[in-house]
Amino acid sequence: MTAAFAQDLAPLDSDSALAEAQSMEVGEAQARIEFRSLDQDVQSLKKEVLDLNRDLFLLEEELLFPANSQVAFFISMDVGEYFDLDAIKLKIDGKDVSNYLYTEREVSALHRGGVHRMHMENLKVGDHELVAVFTGKGPGVRDYRRGATMSFKKGIGAKYVELKITDRITKQQPEFVIKEWE
Amino acid sequence: MLSQPLAADDKSGLTIVKDAHFGEVLFYFYQEDYFPAIVRLLAANKQTQLENHIDESELLLGGLYLSYGHHLQAAEIFERLLVDSVDQDIRDRTWFFLAKVWYQRGYLAESQHALDKIETELPKPLEAERTMLQAQLLIDNSQHDQAIALLGDWPGEDTWASYAKFNLAVAMVRSGRVNIAADILDQLGKINPQNEELSSLRDKANLVLGYAYLQDGQPVAAKAPLQRVRLDGPFSNKALLGVGWADAEVDHYRRALVPWMELKDRDLLDPAVQESMLAIPYAMAKLNSISQAADHYLNAIEAFYEETRRIDQAIYRIESGEFLSEFLAQDALETTGWSWKLEALPEAPESRFLLHLLATHRFQEGLKNYRDLSYLLRNLDQWQQSVDVYRNMLDTRELAYNERLPRIEKSLGQADLDGMAARKLEFDARLNSIEGSADSLALATEREFDLWGEIIALERNPALQASIPEAEEIRDKVMLLRGVLQWDLDKEFKSRLWKIRRDLRQTGEALVKSSRSRRQVEEAMRNEPLLFAEFNRRVGGLSPKIDDLKARVEIVMDRQRVFMLGVAADELRAQKHRLDTYTVQARFALAAIYDLAATATADAGFGSR
Numbered sequence: 001m002t003a004a005f006a007q008d009l010a011p012l013d014s015d016s017a018l019a020e021a022q023s024m025e026v027g028e029a030q031a032r033i034e035f036r037s038l039d040q041d042v043q044s045l046k047k048e049v050l051d052l053n054r055d056l057f058l059l060e061e062e063l064l065f066p067a068n069s070q071v072a073f074f075i076s077m078d079v080g081e082y083f084d085l086d087a088i089k090l091k092i093d094g095k096d097v098s099n100y101l102y103t104e105r106e107v108s109a110l111h112r113g114g115v116h117r118m119h120m121e122n123l124k125v126g127d128h129e130l131v132a133v134f135t136g137k138g139p140g141v142r143d144y145r146r147g148a149t150m151s152f153k154k155g156i157g158a159k160y161v162e163l164k165i166t167d168r169i170t171k172q173q174p175e176f177v178i179k180e181w182e
Numbered sequence: 183m184l185s186q187p188l189a190a191d192d193k194s195g196l197t198i199v200k201d202a203h204f205g206e207v208l209f210y211f212y213q214e215d216y217f218p219a220i221v222r223l224l225a226a227n228k229q230t231q232l233e234n235h236i237d238e239s240e241l242l243l244g245g246l247y248l249s250y251g252h253h254l255q256a257a258e259i260f261e262r263l264l265v266d267s268v269d270q271d272i273r274d275r276t277w278f279f280l281a282k283v284w285y286q287r288g289y290l291a292e293s294q295h296a297l298d299k300i301e302t303e304l305p306k307p308l309e310a311e312r313t314m315l316q317a318q319l320l321i322d323n324s325q326h327d328q329a330i331a332l333l334g335d336w337p338g339e340d341t342w343a344s345y346a347k348f349n350l351a352v353a354m355v356r357s358g359r360v361n362i363a364a365d366i367l368d369q370l371g372k373i374n375p376q377n378e379e380l381s382s383l384r385d386k387a388n389l390v391l392g393y394a395y396l397q398d399g400q401p402v403a404a405k406a407p408l409q410r411v412r413l414d415g416p417f418s419n420k421a422l423l424g425v426g427w428a429d430a431e432v433d434h435y436r437r438a439l440v441p442w443m444e445l446k447d448r449d450l451l452d453p454a455v456q457e458s459m460l461a462i463p464y465a466m467a468k469l470n471s472i473s474q475a476a477d478h479y480l481n482a483i484e485a486f487y488e489e490t491r492r493i494d495q496a497i498y499r500i501e502s503g504e505f506l507s508e509f510l511a512q513d514a515l516e517t518t519g520w521s522w523k524l525e526a527l528p529e530a531p532e533s534r535f536l537l538h539l540l541a542t543h544r545f546q547e548g549l550k551n552y553r554d555l556s557y558l559l560r561n562l563d564q565w566q567q568s569v570d571v572y573r574n575m576l577d578t579r580e581l582a583y584n585e586r587l588p589r590i591e592k593s594l595g596q597a598d599l600d601g602m603a604a605r606k607l608e609f610d611a612r613l614n615s616i617e618g619s620a621d622s623l624a625l626a627t628e629r630e631f632d633l634w635g636e637i638i639a640l641e642r643n644p645a646l647q648a649s650i651p652e653a654e655e656i657r658d659k660v661m662l663l664r665g666v667l668q669w670d671l672d673k674e675f676k677s678r679l680w681k682i683r684r685d686l687r688q689t690g691e692a693l694v695k696s697s698r699s700r701r702q703v704e705e706a707m708r709n710e711p712l713l714f715a716e717f718n719r720r721v722g723g724l725s726p727k728i729d730d731l732k733a734r735v736e737i738v739m740d741r742q743r744v745f746m747l748g749v750a751a752d753e754l755r756a757q758k759h760r761l762d763t764y765t766v767q768a769r770f771a772l773a774a775i776y777d778l779a780a781t782a783t784a785d786a787g788f789g790s791r
Contacts, residue, residue, distance in 0.1 A: 031749070032288050035544055038745055039287055041738045042551045043254045045731070049558045050217075050252075052727055054224040056565050059720055061225075063572055074202045109212035113198075115205025160202050181202050 069122040070158040074181060077110040078166040083144060083174035084137040085165065090119055091131040097121060123154045132163050134176050150178040200234035216250035251550060253283045274300045278312055285315060286543045294319050310342040317349055326357035344370060344383050367391040371407050385417040392424050401431035419445060419454035426461060435465040450489050451534060456764055459485060472775055479772040486765045493758045496532030500750045505532055506743055535754050548746050555739040562732045569725050576721060580714050590703060599700060603693050609686055617679055622671035625678040630671065637664045
């Protein structure tokens with residue numbers, strides 16, 4: 001019977017089997033060293049690429065949305081039992097600027113407390129008006145569509161606006177609130 | 183692995199988000215998109231946008247690095263941060279997950295170091311896993327006595343307890359206590375399994391025990407445990423082979439043929455099936471069925487030849503890199519992370535030869551690295567294109583700015599805002615004086631002013647100074663007209679004053695706005711060239727960095743690919759070597775049979791004379 005079926009725990013009892021086992025161990029050790037060397041190189045590259053991505057991400061933001069004119073719109077959910085979000089549409093000063101369709105994974109992330117930066121815009125200093133339309137399934141799994149508006153003043157420096165979907169338990173309805181992120 | 187942020191502020195266990203950018207990181211973290219989550223966290227940190235989440239953001243970063251498979255960076259953060267101020271439960275769980283990652287990547291000393299950092303008992307299922315990991319490390323380090331001490335005291339009778347028993351038996355055998363190991367394996371081989379996992383463990387224990395008896399020269403004892411292995415389980419082939427050998431070792435060849443004949447029709451990939459194809463003619467020869475034995479040896483040689491040919495083709499495809507390319511083509515590559523696992527190999531002819539590699543850490547971890555490197559390459563490609571666009575964008579902006587600049591300078595030169603401001607102040611002073619002296623005539627309309635002039639001229643006319651009734655009558659009329667005009671002027675004075683003040687105020691506001699705009703324009707004129715220079719410097723600096731990193735990623739990807747393909751090709755070569763060995767054995771056995779037949783024929787011919 002061949003020694004090929006020797007279980008990894010059964011003691012080896014022949015010289016040739018022992019030599020083969022020793023040769024396998026040497027090969028195994030070499031493979032482990034090579035794997036570890038590769039793994040460390042991969043780790044090092046990951047760090048460098050991540051750091052580079054950070055710098056590129058910041059550069060992109062500064063180029064496309066300079067701080068003085070930047071307005072960012074964030075979507076958040078608090079519980080969200082009465083509303084199953086499908087999409088959000090944004091209008092600024094009467095102009096359609098964004099229409100975002102949410103996946104199940106993204107909605108789940110919002111439920112857990114994640115915040116989505118849905119849109120960024122460059123706006124002049126002064127007064128502006130935001131209109132947001134939320135589409136999804138409401139109580140009773142019925143199609144639901146609600147709007148919310150807010151006027152805001154853009155000054156110097158970046159501005160963050162939060163669009164929050166909460167549950168109004170007393171009315172068993174979702175509530176849509178837009179406010180400036182403090 | 184880390185499904186919640188590492189700190190919670192409220193009773194629900196979820197973090198209350200106070201900084202929008204922290205919430206954004208969580209958005210990607212909860213979707214297991216670790217790469218974009220890390221990038222956003224690093225960016226927000228650099229911009230100091232996480233002031234309300236300083237401590238937890240650093241710990242979250244460590245968790246993200248760990249989930250992403252960047253364990254060295256994660257460890258660095260945890261070594262620094264996991265001090266007394268962090269919740270003990272979180273500290274211990276974090277060290278445990280780090281120990282797991284390191285173990286799977288082959289960093290055994292680091293794994294032990296992380297386990298040593300755990301100070302208290304973990305939640306139940308994790309504690310069992312931790313103890314098992316510790317035992318595994320001890321066995322790998324040949325510290326069998328310590329492993330035995332750890333595993334010997336395992337409480338309860340659940341699945342973990344069964345695994346503990348099996349590993350205990352392994353440690354016992356490796357330390358020379360084979361009889362005790364046999365008892366433990368025998369116990370395990372008789373459990374009543376509640377699930378597939380325990381059924382497989384029971385089969386394995388019986389298999390190991392059976393082969394241990396066989397190798398120890400106790401074929402009769404071997405049969406019972408081998409016959410307890412399920413016929414349709416993953417270990418049934420080896421068990422069937424072993425049962426056959428147990429009978430063959432006591433010369434019950436006919437009985438040995440029963441399991442071997444069942445085995446020979448199964449997948450030839452399995453070494454047990456391959457061996458059965460030689461064992462059958464061996465037994466037949468022992469039973470004097472020489473011609474049948476010869477037929478079976480010939481069948482075996484042919485089957486081995488076909489399989490060897492298939493393996494050669496598979497080795498060729500693997501070494502050409504087609505295999506890994508197809509794997510990448512089929513993989514979504516949308517997410518990265520340590521928890522990703524290859525569940526099935528691509529649909530390719532060579533995949534069937536590599537199935538058992540899937541179960542090995544090295545293959546899985548190597549594949550993860552390869553996949554992660556591929557993601558990095560794609561990421562860098564996308565950025566390279568974006569940077570080219572930004573360069574164009576900056577050039578266009580600078581061009582537009584330089585075109586507009588002369589017009590702006592000219593407008594600024596022409597606009598005498600200071601002069602306008604001075605005049606406005608003059609108007610203010612004059613208006614104050616008019617208000618102070620109640621000079622309603624100063625606010626008269628042009629027509630009223632002309633009328634007033636006419637009235638004054640009439641009053642001064644020498645003809646009206648005559649002392650005649652006609653002149654007196656006209657003097658009275660002129661006085662009346664003057665009175666009416668004066669009354670009108672006085673009546674309108676306040677509202678006119680208010681209007682003019684309002685206009686002046688609005689003018690003042692417009693002047694302030696214009697001055698502010700002018701200052702902004704002047705500031706922009708000073709700053710824009712500096713900004714362009716700064717952006718150009720940054721874009722210019724990033725572009726070669728991307729190129730350099732891309733080249734290095736490609737090199738490491740190449741090395742990783744060669745390593746993976748080497749692992750796969752070596753596996754196939756080992757299979758081929760086994761088939762070659764069996765083929766040689768079959769040929770020798772066949773040659774012996776032919777020799778025997780030739781001798782018998784010659785003897786018969788000699789005897790008949």
